[in-house]
Amino acid sequence: MALNDKQEKFAQAYVLYRNATEAAKAAGYAGRSAYNQGSRLLKVVEVKERIEDLEKEMETSIDYVSEIEKQYTYATNNNHTNSALKALELLSRLRTPTDEDAPTTIEEVEEDIVKSLELLGEERTIKLFTKCSWFDEQEEEMEELLEEVEELEETLDEFLDASHQDEEGSSELSADPSIV
Numbered sequence: 001m002a003l004n005d006k007q008e009k010f011a012q013a014y015v016l017y018r019n020a021t022e023a024a025k026a027a028g029y030a031g032r033s034a035y036n037q038g039s040r041l042l043k044v045v046e047v048k049e050r051i052e053d054l055e056k057e058m059e060t061s062i063d064y065v066s067e068i069e070k071q072y073t074y075a076t077n078n079n080h081t082n083s084a085l086k087a088l089e090l091l092s093r094l095r096t097p098t099d100e101d102a103p104t105t106i107e108e109v110e111e112d113i114v115k116s117l118e119l120l121g122e123e124r125t126i127k128l129f130t131k132c133s134w135f136d137e138q139e140e141e142m143e144e145l146l147e148e149v150e151e152l153e154e155t156l157d158e159f160l161d162a163s164h165q166d167e168e169g170s171s172e173l174s175a176d177p178s179i180v
Helices: 005-017 020-027 034-041 045-057 064-077 081-094 106-120 122-130 133-175
Strands: none
Touching: 005 020, 005 034, 005 045, 020 034, 064 081, 106 122
């Protein structure tokens, strides 16, 4: 059975609005009955098939990834952190890797992590690292190493001072001819 004009208009409008009431209004049904008409039309097999056909035919010239990347860039440049994170979340959903795209080596995983950290920026990355359980241990170890370095520098300075004094003393002895 072929669709009548209102049914065809409804199917086309439904593909655009994804709302049965709005599609029924756009197809010419009265506003008071649009809800009921939209619900009824979605149950008609021919209308459902036409909607599926229209969705398959529908093409878009919008490159969603580049648009979201532009939004991310704008958000990061203008310090809109929440918007930037939302854009990253959307990008990750759009770019969900297939098994073929998934990293297969440790080096590839590390490369992906580095790219992600670079996207987050230095300040946010440092905040993330400080939340890691091993960070406190590393920080304590680093403080101990810095203390050791300071002690070694002091020892080296003392040694250099002592050797400098020895040189001055030996040059004074060799300058005195009566000592020989």
